[in-house]
Amino acid sequence: MEKSEIIVNDFPRSPVSESFRLFRTNLLYLFENNESKVICLTSSNAGEGKSWVTANLAISCAQYGKKVLIIDADLRKGRQHRIFKKSNRTGLSDLLKNLRGALTEEDGQKIEEELTVKIQDTDVPNVYLLSSGPVPFNPSELLGTANIEFLLNLLRKEFDLIIIDTPPASIITDALIFANKVDYMFLVASSRKTKKELLLNTKKAIESVGGKIPGIILNQISTERRKEYSKSYQKYVIEK
């Protein structure tokens, strides 16, 4: 059996869950007194933990009573459905086809109907998933030409928090598509793997298209000092 990745659900008393609670507190503080509710996680490279952090952050916020939607926008290698053991027969990729150009209220109703089919609940109360869907022929073009704002505006009405999981920003431009459509972008960096220069370039690229980055999530902190490690498995740096 595959190892569970939803640590915050399975081991709520673990140090990992504790650091997600801290991140949650900071995030909700950032959201206070305004309408912000959509964030997007990306990183410079693959394997730095975007999908893992997305899933666990979503669970942590759901445990606090928030109704949370995860959108898996990694149309090539989406794996949120695997993390939550759900189907990926349909999802974001086949929704995007109907999200082109200027859309009317009537279109909105149709899309809302589609969303009720495509958004799945998970075994974790309050966590919902719009999985990536079948891998399309032209992922970047599909995302780039879709009316993402329209979709997000429909979803904002329904959820307290929306977290978008993306491919790495420095390799594929998909993450940049979301930068100016969400309230905040978070960069996930691995303290083992991420090169500082690449991280800074990614940050600049996001900011150059109008993305707001309130902080960087430092993941996969070194295991060298075992004791330290268990205390600070994750660290969230939110600079306002």
Ligand SMILES: Nc1ncnc2c1ncn2[C@@H]1O[C@H](COP(=O)(O)OP(=O)(O)O)[C@@H](O)[C@H]1O
């Ligand atoms: N802090 C962490 N502790 C344990 N495993 C982690 C952690 N962060 C990521 N992983 C694991 O590392 C692998 C890559 O993470 P993933 O979230 O898929 O990266 P990305 O989405 O950025 O490509 C996965 O197997 C995930 O479970």
Ligand SMILES: [Mg+2]
């Ligand atoms: Mg991923």
